[in-house]
Amino acid sequence: MTALAERVRWAPRLATGPAAGTWIALGLVVLLAAAIVTARGGDYLTQANLLNMLSRTTALGIVAVGQTIAILAGSLDLSVAYLIGLTSLIAAEVMAGDPAMIVPGVLAVLAASALVGLVNGLVITKLQVNAFIATLGVGLVIKGILESRYEGPAGSVPVLFQRLGYDRIGPIPVAVLLMLAVAGAAALFLHRTRAGHHVYAVGGNVEVARLSGVPTTRTTVLAHVICSLCAGVAGLYLASRLGAGAPYVGTDGGYDLESIAAVVLGGTVLAGGRGGVSGTVAGVLLLAVLDNLFDQLVLDAFFKASCAAP
């Protein structure tokens, strides 16, 4: 009887999907943040502040969507942060300030990311190396390449390409639309394609999936290629923001662990097989709101400290 009552009580929430909890938490945290900031005499829900949060979310959002697919497939990717640095450099060096080179630059980034994803996937499936170690190792390989070839920002991105990072359509930054497009494409892939269903099957139980005729190797490799492609797109976005490539833009942003944190906050199970992109977007926004709140409080404290000092 109690069990039944409990089930009835939970039914509406389940009906709206497993990500609902994260969206509800997001709403509560936004209200809380608004209350705190307003109580301290600030104005939280201004357009400038909201847009600031949204654009800081963009890169993490794109990476986290890719990370969601890798985690759903029962894997994870620790190499994304280094890959972001590498792809921002590839973009800036190939483009070299020439608008005519934008397309080759983007293609070069996508090719390099796909290659890294392929290597990740093959090391995991063919060499039977644990995903944690495999992607950490591939990340270290990329780190070595970055350290040996670059000492700081390099290359330059044409002004036309920088518009990706700065333009707006109405009040909404183009890059936020890009993030939503990536998330939408990932959701379509996961829920409307055969390969997407295979991702869930492999993440749920590799052995069962294999015995059911799912091409497990191909699915894991594909998940990693998609994850790396997302990191590459994030690298493109960051290059357009910075106007150049920067070797440590990925690691300084902590995109590897933070993207995993966003995915998990979004209700996707770390062991794989359950979850989705919608929750991840909520998780990314949740992290952004907390980050923003933290920033405002720290700036406040800093301001006070510097006022008190003289």
Next chain:
Amino acid sequence: MRTLRDRVGAAAPVFGVLLLLLVAIAVVNPNFLEPASLLAYLKRAAPLAILAVGQYFVIVSGEFDLSVGSLVTVQVVVAARLIDGDESATVPVIVLLIGLGLLVGLVNGLITTRLHVPSFVTTLGMLLVLSGAVFLWTGGAPRGSLSESFREPGRQGIDIPGFGQVPWSALILIAVAAGAAVLMRSAWGHTLVATGDNDRAAALAGVPVERVRTTAFVLSALAATVAAILLGGFAGVSAQVGEGLEFSAITAVVLGGVVLGGGRGSVLAALAGALVLEALFTLLNLLGVSGALESTVQGVIIIAAVAYAARRAGRRRRPPAVPEPSPQPA
């Protein structure tokens, strides 16, 4: 004696690799075999080796501890701020650091075991909280300074007549290694491995799984505290002192042949894994590969080592990337 030989036998590759690397270093630089430079090598390796021992306890019990690097940073920054060059503050601050380590380990362990949050997530959250706290507290540039006596274990040594100076860190490392080896041969060590191998079976056999795992997290955090004291003395105060150490420690443990997911591997092999990493850095330095491609070589080697182990194990089944969360108590 047989158990010891079995244990060494199972972990033989890492000891072989270590020997090979040390010989290679000696060939490139014959001075390396002098006690002074061997001890200097141990002194450099000690913090990572101690972290690897702590990480071993957590990994062999089937969990992860990603928080150790940021814990090291927090400990060093807190010590510098509170001591601020004041000799008399050294001992109370060290006691406080140990207390902080205990607290962090306890929180990691309790959240993982009681709330059934995967340890990857628990300790990742702890990492973010600790590094956020450091940033909030220091604004990026740590203030204060360590006292001479605080720095003593990390940089000084004890003079032994007729032999020269033996660094404290080498002695502390040997003590930690001996303690860990004894611990893993005790009943508690066996229950720890049993927990990592199959926690449900261990629970049914009467092992207090949650308490054993929590203790493992506490040991890892305490190891991080010791490593922080050594690193504070050796490397000095910065907000980056512990950066990336969690991954280096996990790499060392895995190089030692310890299986992610728990239940297999020895603590001395994990420690040897850390010595291998440090020997590798030393060799790459000597060969002039310094800094630049060091990471690349490290990446290739850890993948190769784990792939080799997977081949040797001959298992067709791919282990999950992340161990399943601890099950509900039976």
